[in-house]
Amino acid sequence: MFQPNTFTAKGPLGFASHIWSEHRVGLAIVGILGLIFAVEPPQAVESTWFTIDALLSTAPFLVLSILMAAYASATGADGLIAKAFTGAPVVMIVAAAALGGLSPFCSCGVIPLIAALLAMGVPLAPVMAFWLASPVIDPSMFILTTGLLGFEFAVAKTLTAVGLGLFGGVVTHALTASGHFRDVLKPQARGGCCGAASLTAPKPVAWRFWTDPARRSTFAREAWGTTVFLVKWLALAFLLESLMLAYVPAAWISGALGGSGLAPIVTATFVGVPAYLNGYAALPLVSGLMEQGMVPGAGLTFLVAGGVTSLPAAIAVYALVRPRVFALYIALALSGSLASGLLYQLWLGSAG
Known part of the structure; x- marks a missing residue:
């Protein structure tokens, strides 16, 4: 699921590029802490303990999410995704949106999976439904969202993921039915890694994976890779959250993203794109923002818009x-993210 990059470059520049690619999150943590220690040592100590304490408090949810991700990979359950893309267009859109909101695919696996689907001739509408829903939530992220932002917010995020997928799939189906978007992939774009193999050559699901040595090895490898991935990103996120709580004035947050009405949610829609780090890393950041006055609707919009249209994801899609x-x-x-935040805030207002 979380696979290292392949290193092929030669020479000092290639080595430096490899080190940065493999360890950029860790280097960023060290660099940030080093800078704070040089400028304001007491804050560096406080931020370090804040990060450690936050990781420990999140540990139960973290362990559960890691086990779920490793289990899905070891059993071959991710191969079930292929069954979502057969049948009538409406059925495919609904199935793809639901599976997109529930599938435990890694961020590196979404793009080659989509390439494989499109290259196989799967209609754009169900692919778009899965594409939009998949980055927003998955079982692991649901658990972590519950731990950091509450069960109600996690449910709202899940419903938003499925709703966004349905919205995108229906609109895309209407446009393709009218003759648009017949030529989808760029000539050089072809399938690749991660989830694509599960789609093109799905293996039988073995729920009792521990009886197979190869699957046990897969479970251990995926559990370790997921642990490293989540811990380093969450450590960076909690470190940034500590700095945000220390240096970002609560009045500025309340003014920019707090309050009521349309403005904070619209702002969160577009701020989420450049400010978004990672699906897991964004959760504690949003938790900190909401503690400082950001309305829940803006928080949901930030997570959804950032997850789907973050700069790395957008570059890969392009x-x-x-x-x-x-x-x-x-x-x-963007339109679906904005609508989700508005609807959630309206629901909170009516429920309150």
């Missing part, structure tokens, strides 16, 4: 599909 499809993807993501 490299894969033609410009018109990319523009549709961005438009659906």
